[in-house]
Amino acid sequence: MYFIQIAPLMFKKLITLSLLILTTTALFAQKDSISIKLENVNYAHPVKFFPISTEGQQLKMAYMDVQPTKNANGRTVVLFHGKNFAGYYWTDVIKTLTTNGYRVVVPDQIGFGKSSKAYIHYSFHQLASWSKALLESLNISKSVILGHSMGGMLATRYALMFPERTEKLLLEDPIGLEDYRTFIPYTNTEKQYQTELKATPESVRKYYQGSYFTKWKPEYDELVRIAGGVSYSKEFPRYAKVAAMTYTMIFEQPVVYEFKNLKVPTVLFIGLEDNTIVGKASLTPEQQAQHGQYKVLGKKAAAEIPGAKLIEFENCGHIPHLEIPKAFAATLLENL
Structure with a gap:
């Protein structure tokens, strides 16, 4: 009789404990998911190394x-990603290009995406050289x-090193x-x-x-799930380093300073509402307003690059291929 009276209470406690364990396990599984x-x-496509x-x-x-899905034209487009991204955010651009006859190569640079997170000296010269070796x-x-964002700096270095x-x-x-360097306070790598x-x-x-989209x-x-999800990984300190x-x-x-040397x-594809500044958080709002103004910087860069063409997108921020994919795709094809 005593057992019959206590069993429901024990059963209830066991169920509560089991639910707590399952909830905790699910929470940690989610946190470790990236x-x-x-x-x-x-x-979007098979990854090789x-x-x-x-x-x-x-x-x-x-x-x-x-490879192109139809009407192959024998031309190749290489996509260089930004600092906070990797091959996963190029999906629509890849589809646009391959359905119009282009072969598309999309590297994750060393230190990014699915590539090795190495403790090495990073330089645009080295990344460009490795990209060249991959293509060879x-x-x-x-x-x-x-090249988008940081990939634009890398693409510029690549073109300067390998114009042929x-x-x-x-x-x-x-x-x-x-x-x-002229307006952002210096911060060493450790800081x-x-x-x-x-x-x-x-x-x-x-x-x-606040920085990428209007x-x-x-x-x-x-994008947040991927870029933010890595912070839950046990290896996140390596990623952060x-x-x-x-x-x-x-x-x-x-x-x-070398735009003038491009041959x-x-x-240039520029979102007029882009106000990206590397190290922006170290500036006051007043200082921020004096820099990162792509509606000005785009024109200045186009004037410095011999024979450059400038295409501007209204009501668009830092990533036109995501914010205005159809308009970007059409403009991209027109300029290939």
């Missing part, structure tokens, strides 16, 4: 090599280079249109590392909302 190499992030040996380390450079391994001797391999240079809201360690999905969302759309949540290293690369290796046809 690895720093994005192994569990799906890309190009081996790289440097500074006593064996590294892997992830890339997609997507794929028997691609000449290609159109499209660059059919055309396309720059989509590239950073580095001004020399950040920047401490800043990167504080990243959370909430801080990523706030930054993306109006937030639900589809942008996936590499992010700090590449911040230093951007800060210390400007390309703006390839160049097109």
Whole structure:
């Protein structure tokens, strides 16, 4: 009789405990869902890896090599991603290009995306050289280079180093249109590392909302899920350290002074509402208003690059290929 009276209470406690365990397990599973190499992030096409040996380390450079789906024209477009992104955000651009006859190669640079997160000296010269080696391994001797954001700095360096391999240079809201060293307080890599360690999905969302888009759309949540989700990984300190290293690369290796030396046809695609500044948080609102004004910087860059063409998008921020995909796709095809 005693057992019959106590059993329901024990059963209730067991159920409550089981639910607590399941909830806690689910919470931690969600937090650990994004690895720093994005192994569990799906890309639109199969990912391969190009081996790289440097500074006593064996590294892997992830890339997609997507063949045209119809009307192959024998031309190749290479997509260079921005600092806070990787191959996953090029899906619509890849589809636009491959359905119009282009082969598309999409590398995740070392330190980004699915590629190795290496403790090495990062430089645009080295990333450009590895990109060239990748393309050589794929028997691609000449290609159109499209670079977005940080990828625009890399694409510029690539075109300066290998003009004979660059059919055309396309720059989509590239950073580095001004020399950040002249107005951003210097932060060494270790101090920047401490800043990167504080990243959370909430801080990523706030930054993306305030810096990248004129109006937030639900589809942008996936960008936050990936970029913010890595902060829950046990390996996040490595990710943060590499992010700090590449911040230093951007800060210390400007390309703006060499625009005049470009010798390839160049097109700039600029969102007029873009106000991106690397190191923006270290400036006062008044200082921020004096820099990162792409409606001014785009025109200035186009004037400095010999023969450059400038295309401006109204009501668009830092990532035209995501914010206005149809307009960007049409304009991109017109300028290939």
